[in-house]
Amino acid sequence: MADLSRSHADQTRAEITRVAYRLFINQGYHGTSMRQVAEAAGIALGGIYNHFASKESLFVEVLYEYHPLTRLLPAIEDLQAACAEDFVRQAAHQFIEHLNERKEFFSLIFIEMVELKAAHIESLVADFVPRIVALAQRFEDWPGELHPIPAPVRMRAFLGLLMSYVLTDMALQNFPIPGMPDNVVDMFVDIYLHGILTRGNQHDKLSPDLTHP
Amino acid sequence: MADLSRSHADQTRAEITRVAYRLFINQGYHGTSMRQVAEAAGIALGGIYNHFASKESLFVEVLYEYHPLTRLLPAIEDLQAACAEDFVRQAAHQFIEHLNERKEFFSLIFIEMVELKAAHIESLVADFVPRIVALAQRFEDWPGELHPIPAPVRMRAFLGLLMSYVLTDMALQNFPIPGMPDNVVDMFVDIYLHGILTRGNQHDKLSPDLTHP
DNA sequence: CCTACCGATCGGTAGG
DNA sequence: CCTACCGATCGGTAGG
Numbered sequence: 445m446a447d448l449s450r451s452h453a454d455q456t457r458a459e460i461t462r463v464a465y466r467l468f469i470n471q472g473y474h475g476t477s478m479r480q481v482a483e484a485a486g487i488a489l490g491g492i493y494n495h496f497a498s499k500e501s502l503f504v505e506v507l508y509e510y511h512p513l514t515r516l517l518p519a520i521e522d523l524q525a526a527c528a529e530d531f532v533r534q535a536a537h538q539f540i541e542h543l544n545e546r547k548e549f550f551s552l553i554f555i556e557m558v559e560l561k562a563a564h565i566e567s568l569v570a571d572f573v574p575r576i577v578a579l580a581q582r583f584e585d586w587p588g589e590l591h592p593i594p595a596p597v598r599m600r601a602f603l604g605l606l607m608s609y610v611l612t613d614m615a616l617q618n619f620p621i622p623g624m625p626d627n628v629v630d631m632f633v634d635i636y637l638h639g640i641l642t643r644g645n646q647h648d649k650l651s652p653d654l655t656h657p
Numbered sequence: 658m659a660d661l662s663r664s665h666a667d668q669t670r671a672e673i674t675r676v677a678y679r680l681f682i683n684q685g686y687h688g689t690s691m692r693q694v695a696e697a698a699g700i701a702l703g704g705i706y707n708h709f710a711s712k713e714s715l716f717v718e719v720l721y722e723y724h725p726l727t728r729l730l731p732a733i734e735d736l737q738a739a740c741a742e743d744f745v746r747q748a749a750h751q752f753i754e755h756l757n758e759r760k761e762f763f764s765l766i767f768i769e770m771v772e773l774k775a776a777h778i779e780s781l782v783a784d785f786v787p788r789i790v791a792l793a794q795r796f797e798d799w800p801g802e803l804h805p806i807p808a809p810v811r812m813r814a815f816l817g818l819l820m821s822y823v824l825t826d827m828a829l830q831n832f833p834i835p836g837m838p839d840n841v842v843d844m845f846v847d848i849y850l851h852g853i854l855t856r857g858n859q860h861d862k863l864s865p866d867l868t869h870p
Numbered sequence: 871c872c873t874a875c876c877g878a879t880c881g882g883t884a885g886g
Numbered sequence: 887c888c889t890a891c892c893g894a895t896c897g898g899t900a901g902g
Contacts, residue, residue, distance in 0.1 A: 456871090472772040474687035478897060488872045490899075499897065554767035559685040566831065573832065591851065596837045597844045604821025604845075605814065612817055615770075618779065619786065624809045631810045632817075635852030638804065669887090691881060701888045703883075712881065 457495040460485045465506045469551040473503060473559040504564050507556060512549055513572050516542040520579060528586040529637055536606060536633045543610050550611065589641055598640055605632050670708040673698045678719045682764040686716060686772040717777050720769060725762055726785050729755040733792060741799040742850055749819060749846045756823050763824060802854055811853055818845050 463484035467476040478499055482489040496502040519538045525531035543549070556565055580599035583590060590598075609632050616624070625631070676697035680689040691712055695702040709715040732751045738744035756762070769778055793812035796803060803811075822845050829837070838844070 469771065470774070472685060472687060472768075474685060474896095475772050477895075479895085489897090490873080491871050493898070494871065551767075551771050554764075554771060555685075558682065558764050558767060559688050561683070562831065569832065573834070577834070591847075593844055593848065594836055594838055596834050597841055600825055600834075600837070600841065601818065601845055601848050604825055605818055607824075608817025608821040611820070612813055618775065619782065621786070621790070621809050621813075623807055624813070625807055628810055628813065631806055632814055634804075635806070635811075635814050636848065637852075639848030639850075639852035687880095690879075692879085702881090703889080704887050706882070707887065 453495070456485070456487065456491075460487075460492060460495055460502070461505055461509055464502055465510055465552075468503065468506060468555060469548040473499075473555050500560070503555075503560065507552055507564060507568065510546060510549055510552060511568065512542050512546040517572060517575055517579075521575070528583055528589050528641060531582065531586075532602070532637055532640075533633060535602075536629065536636075539606050540610070540629050543606075547610065547614060550614070591640055591642060593640060601639070602636060605636055666708070669698070669700065669704075673700075673705060673708055673715070674718055674722055677715055678723055678765075681716065681719060681768060682761040686712075686768050713773070716768075716773065720765055720777060720781065723759060723762055723765060724781065725755050725759040730785060730788055730792075734788070741796055741802050742854060744795065744799075745815070745850055745853075746846055748815075749842065749849075752819050753823070753842050756819075760823060760827060763827070804853055804855060806853060814852070815849060818849055 460481060464476070464481050467480055467484060471480075478492055479489050481502070482492055485492070492502070496505065516538065519542065520535050523531060523534045523538070525534055553565075556562060576599065577596070580595045583595060583598060593601075606629075609629055613628075673694060677689070677694050680693055680697060684693075691705055692702050694715070695705055698705070705715070709718065729751065732755065733748050736744060736747045736751070738747055766778075769775060789812065790809070793808045796808060796811060806814075819842075822842060826841075
C-alpha cells in the first residue's frame with residue numbers, strides 16, 4: 445500500500461513533468477504559467493508544489509529529463525566500426541535518429557540560455573564533455589586517412605553540421621525550398637567525409653547507392 | 658521646427674528599440690516588461706505607447722531592425738570571384754563578419770520561434786529566400802569543379818556549417834575546450850571546400866599559410 | 871491533493 | 887510625454 449501510494453505520487457510527478465515540457469517548448473518559460481501546467485496535468489495549482497519547490501525547479505527537471513545525450517552518447521560509444529568513414533556514417537545515423545525524437549529539445553536549450561540566462565547548463569553538460577572529447581580521439585584509431593585537422597575542430601564540425609541540419613530542417617518545415625531532396629543528411633555526411641578524409645581512403649563518388657543505403 | 662520635433666520623436670523611438678533589443682535578448686519576450694523598457698529608455702511607461710501600439714509591435718520592429726540579412730546579402734551578392742573556392746572563402750568571411758556583429762540575433766530568432774510561435778518570421782524571410790536561391794546558382798558558374806550535389810543542399814550545408822560555428826562559438830564561451838584553435842572558421846571552410854570541390858581544382862593541403870591568410 | 875487567498879506585477883489606457 | 891489608474895494574472899502559500 446505504501447508502495448502503491450508512492451508509485452501514484454511518482455506518476456503524478458511524471459505527468460506534471462511531461463505536460464510542463466510540452467507547454468515550455470510551445471510557449472517558453474515565462475509564457476507558461478503554473479496554472480496552465482496544473483490544468484494540463486489535471487490537478488489544482490497548489491498540488492504542483494507537493495512535487496516541485498518552484499517553477500524553476502520544475503523547469504530543471506524537464507531539462508534533465510528530456511535532453512538527448514543521456515541515450516545518444518552511449519549509443520555512439522558502443523559503435524563498432526572498421527574505418528573512419530564507417531564510424532562517421534554510423535555516428536551520424538545515431539545522432540539524427542536520437543535528435544529527431546527530441547527535436548524540440550533545442551527549444552528547451554534556448555529557453556535555458558535566454559530566459560533563464562544559462563543558470564543550469566553548466567552542470568548539465570559537465571558530465572558529457574569529457575566523453576565527447578574521448579569520442580573525438582577515436583578518429584585517430586585510423587591513422588593516415590585524415591586531413592591534418594585538430595581533433596576538437598573535426599568533432600565540432602561534425603556536431604555543427606548535423607545540428608545545423610536538424611535546426612534548418614525545423615526552420616524549413618514552413619518554407620519548402622524547391623529542389624531540396626529528401627536525403628540531405630546523407631549528402632551532408634558525404635560533404636563532411638570528403639572534407640576530413642584524404643582522397644585515397646574514401647569510397648568516393650556520391651553515387652545514389654551510397655547516399656541511399 | 659517641425660523637422661526638429663519629428664527628429665526628436667524618431668530619436669526616442671530609436672532609443673526605445675535599442676534598449677528593447679538588449680532587454681529581449683537577455684531576458685526573453687515575456688521576461689521583459691514594458692516598464693523595464695521605459696525605464697531603460699528614460700521615459701515613462703505610457704510614453705512608449707506614443708511610438709508603438711503594443712509590446713508585440715515593438716518586438717517586430719526590433720526583429721526587423723536587427724536581422725543581419727539586410728546588410729549581409731548585398732555584401733555577398735557584390736562579391737567578385739575567379740573560382741568557386743575564392744567565392745566560398747570570401748562569402749564565408751562576409752558571413753562570419755556580419756554575424757559576429759549581430760551574434761545575439763539568434764536569440765531573437767529563438768524568441769520569435771518559441772515565445773511568439775513564429776508569427777512574424779514568414780514575412781521576414783520571404784524577401785530573402787529567392788535571393789539566397791539565386792546566390793546558390795552562382796556556384797554553377799564554375800562548371801567541372803563540383804561534386805554532383807544539388808545546389809540547395811550545397812547552399813544549406815554552407816549556411817549550416819557557418820551558422821553552427823557561430824552558435825557553438827557562443828555556447829563554448831563558458832566552456833573552453835582544450836585544443837580548440839583560434840582559426841576554426843578557416844578550418845570549417847577548408848572542410849567544406851574539400852567536401853564540395855572535386856580534387857583537381859582545389860589548392861589542397863591545409864597548410865598554416867592557407868588557413869591563416 | 872484542494873480551496874482560498876496573498877502581495878506583486880503585468881500590458882495597456884484615460885486624461886491631461 | 888507623464889500621472890494615475892484599470893482589470894487580469896502571476897508565483898507561491900496557509901490551512902485543512
